[in-house]
Amino acid sequence: MSGLVSVVIPSYNRAHIVRESIDSVLAQSYGNVEALVIDDGSVDNTREVVGTYTDPRVRYFYKPNGGLSSARNFGLSVAKGEYIAFLDSDDAWRPWKIAAQVEIFRRHATVGLIWSDMSSFTDGGTILDERHLRTYYSVYNLVNLEETCTRPGALAELTPDAPADLADCPYYVGDIFSHMFIGNLVHPPTAIVRRERLRKSGPFEPEVTGLGAEDYHFYFRISELGPVAFLDAPSTLYRVHASQMSTCNALHEARGNLNVLRHWMARHPPNLDKSVIRHRLATSYGWLGAEELRAGNPRAAAPHLWRSLRLELRQPRAAALLIISLLPKGTLNSLRTWKRAMRRVANTPLVPIGLALSDADTVEQILQLVQPVLAQM
Numbered sequence: 168m169s170g171l172v173s174v175v176i177p178s179y180n181r182a183h184i185v186r187e188s189i190d191s192v193l194a195q196s197y198g199n200v201e202a203l204v205i206d207d208g209s210v211d212n213t214r215e216v217v218g219t220y221t222d223p224r225v226r227y228f229y230k231p232n233g234g235l236s237s238a239r240n241f242g243l244s245v246a247k248g249e250y251i252a253f254l255d256s257d258d259a260w261r262p263w264k265i266a267a268q269v270e271i272f273r274r275h276a277t278v279g280l281i282w283s284d285m286s287s288f289t290d291g292g293t294i295l296d297e298r299h300l301r302t303y304y305s306v307y308n309l310v311n312l313e314e315t316c317t318r319p320g321a322l323a324e325l326t327p328d329a330p331a332d333l334a335d336c337p338y339y340v341g342d343i344f345s346h347m348f349i350g351n352l353v354h355p356p357t358a359i360v361r362r363e364r365l366r367k368s369g370p371f372e373p374e375v376t377g378l379g380a381e382d383y384h385f386y387f388r389i390s391e392l393g394p395v396a397f398l399d400a401p402s403t404l405y406r407v408h409a410s411q412m413s414t415c416n417a418l419h420e421a422r423g424n425l426n427v428l429r430h431w432m433a434r435h436p437p438n439l440d441k442s443v444i445r446h447r448l449a450t451s452y453g454w455l456g457a458e459e460l461r462a463g464n465p466r467a468a469a470p471h472l473w474r475s476l477r478l479e480l481r482q483p484r485a486a487a488l489l490i491i492s493l494l495p496k497g498t499l500n501s502l503r504t505w506k507r508a509m510r511r512v513a514n515t516p517l518v519p520i521g522l523a524l525s526d527a528d529t530v531e532q533i534l535q536l537v538q539p540v541l542a543q544m
Contacts, residue, residue, distance in 0.1 A: 172201075173251050174192050175242030175253050176189065184290075196265075200248075201248060205238040261401070275340055281398060282395075283403065285402070341395070347383075348444070350447075354403070354405070379416055387431065421458040424455070425454075452472070460491060
């Protein structure tokens with residue numbers, strides 16, 4: 168349907184807060200929307216909560232539990248809109264969000280994706296960080312969209328509902344494909360995708376990424392196909408709480424992140440300096456090695472930490488973690504010994520050994536440095 172924005176809201180046991188998400192969609196100043204609540208096998212009263220809505224724009228669908236990507240793909244299959252947006256069932260939107268982003272689509276026919284900044288808040292409604300996107304995604308420390316994209320206008324030009332304190336917030340249009348290799352720039356609940364672009368890029372592919380980083384791969388594929396836009400204003404309210412998926416699945420995210428990079432290196436290598444690529448791969452292997460070690464999988468951790476050091480030797484922390492991963496079996500069989508070992512990463516002799524590893528040229532030299540440390544632990 169021309170002009171319709173289909174908002175996919177996956178939900179799993181969020182009956183106590185999903186209403187806030189739905190209400191924020193219905194409260195948009197741009198009224199041509201549909202809110203698609205995809206109940207991913209909830210065992211609470213989500214169905215009853217959604218059933219209280221009489222607004223025909225709210226549509227409820229139940230499916231067996233299959234995970235976030237499965238629920239989002241189900242939403243894509245029933246969406247009717249020209250534009251598709253995803254809103255997590257614990258987040259909410261500012262009333263002017265959709266109006267501003269649809270206007271950007273109207274002004275820039277080649278733009279296939281628009282995302283924005285976000286604010287973080289607590290269950291009590293307290294705003295923690297007005298500008299949370301650059302805090303949440305460290306890649307913004309390395310990527311400057313202001314320098315690599317054009318600035319066609321500001322929020323006040325897009326919608327008359329723009330708050331006075333955000334009226335001058337700019338939006339940018341450009342190509343971010345290579346930047347996405349450095350790290351994900353797009354937070355899903357802030358984004359809207361043009362259906363025409365989505366037909367070419369395809370749905371979420373958990374079979375490629377595993378159990379994490381599906382959204383990273385999804386927006387990577389969308390950005391491969393042409394220009395996108397970034398609205399540098401916080402249009403979304405991101406709820407911070409203990410049970411959110413992003414804080415519960417660090418190991419899965421680390422695995423998925425590396426899978427995404429491997430996929431794109433084979434499919435469409437980015438136009439970046441080799442040193443940038445090596446650093447990105449090194450940090451990704453190092454992250455996965457650290458998470459495997461934290462999860463109690465030293466045998467799985469060691470190869471990733473080793474690859475990280477081979478790509479970029481001057482990493483004292485990765486070197487120290489590699490030493491820990493090589494400890495004799497059973498050394499890290501309890502939380503107490505694990506914590507003690509991790510503390511030693513910050514003390515001698517591990518950090519000096521890590522620095523020495525940075526200057527080692529051969530496997531033999533590294534092994535010679537590691538063996539004395541193993542003997543002392």
